[in-house]
Amino acid sequence: DVKVTQSSRYxxxxxxxxxxxxxxxxxxxxxxxxxxxxxGLGLRLIYFxxxxxxxEKGDIPEGYSVSxxxxxxxxxxxxxxxxxxxxxxxxxxxxxxxxxxNTIYFGEGSWLTVV
Amino acid sequence: xKEVEQNSGPLxxxxxxxxxxxxxxxxxxxxxxxxxRQYSGKSPELIMFIYSNGDKEDGxxxxxxxxxxxxxxxxxRDSQPSDSATYLCAHPGGYNKLIFGAGTRLAxxx
Numbered sequence: 001d002v003k004v005t006q007s008s009r010y011x012x013x014x015x016x017x018x019x020x021x022x023x024x025x026x027x028x029x030x031x032x033x034x035x036x037x038x039x040g041l042g043l044r045l046i047y048f049x050x051x052x053x054x055x056e057k058g059d060i061p062e063g064y065s066v067s068x069x070x071x072x073x074x075x076x077x078x079x080x081x082x083x084x085x086x087x088x089x090x091x092x093x094x095x096x097x098x099x100x101x102n103t104i105y106f107g108e109g110s111w112l113t114v115v
Numbered sequence: 116x117k118e119v120e121q122n123s124g125p126l127x128x129x130x131x132x133x134x135x136x137x138x139x140x141x142x143x144x145x146x147x148x149x150x151x152r153q154y155s156g157k158s159p160e161l162i163m164f165i166y167s168n169g170d171k172e173d174g175x176x177x178x179x180x181x182x183x184x185x186x187x188x189x190x191x192r193d194s195q196p197s198d199s200a201t202y203l204c205a206h207p208g209g210y211n212k213l214i215f216g217a218g219t220r221l222a223x224x225x
Contacts, residue, residue: 031211040123042217043159043203058212090158094211103149104213106158 003027004107006091012113019078021110023091030096032074033104034058034066036087043090049074050096081114088112118142121204121216128223134191136219138204141185148187149213150178151203159203163189194223 004025013019025032033048035058045058047066055066063085067075074093078085091107120139128134138148147166151159165171165178165187177190191198201218208214 033212035215040217043213043215045212045214048212092213096211103161103164104211106160109158 004091004093004105006089006107006110008110009108010111012115013078013081015082015114017078017081017114019081019112019114021076021078021089021091021112023074023076023093023107024072025074025091025093025105026072027093027105028071029093029105030071031094031104032068033092033094034064034074034076035090035092036060037090037109038087046076046089078112081112083114086112086114118214119204119206119216121202121219123217124220125222126219128194128221130194130196130223130225132194132223134194134198134221134223136189136191136202136204136221137186138188138216139186140204140206142206143182143185145182145206147207148178148180149205149207150176150187150189151205151215153201153203153218155200191221194221196223196225199223 007022034046035043037043049055049068065077089110092104094104150163152162153159163178165180171178175192179188201220203218204216205213
């Protein structure tokens with residue numbers, strides 16, 4: 001089974017802190033993604049990466065950055081956390097190309113509260 | 116217009132009934148669609164994908180895709196309280212990233 005692991009499940013951080021959310025996948029997937037999910041807004045893509053050291057902005061990249069130094073690991077960085085970044089963050093991975101049955105697998109989510 | 120639209124619900128159905136969840140999309144080039152189920156506080160899990168016009172059945176679930184009308188639906192037969200969750204419709208964009216609707220909350224009551 002595909003496993004996407006988000007090491008931090010619940011975090012409470014202070015405004016202005018730098019926050020790292022780590023994600024590791026064990027299926028040798030090329031693509032990795034970071035989404036955030038808020039009530040009524042669904043899942044919104046923050047950043048994704050289709051290869052090591054490659055990154056692309058999603059729909060809401062402001063206030064975030066990412067790092068992909070190894071194929072299996074994709075980190076989301078909040079440079080200076082703000083209260084409007086309180087949310088659930090979901091990491092996901094997939095094979096590079098889409099098509100029938102080529103799905104995206106999600107981690108269990110990281111609940112971040114910024115106070 | 117959002118790329119993928121879903122009625123947020125809640126859709127309330129009695130146990131044993133058919134639940135019908137709908138999704139419309141704006142990209143005529145979309146070739147495949149995914150339905151994810153998400154329980155409260157959990158991450159989404161894939162339950163169905165469909166890539167051709169018509170119906171696809173898997174157990175109690177049937178996905179229907181109508182490319183001409185740009186909608187995709189999910190039918191759940193013999194609904195159970197354990198089906199109560201939010202159902203997310205999605206299609207792949209570039210690099211196989213998924214574009215999600217906001218989800219429809221389903222409540223199955225005994």
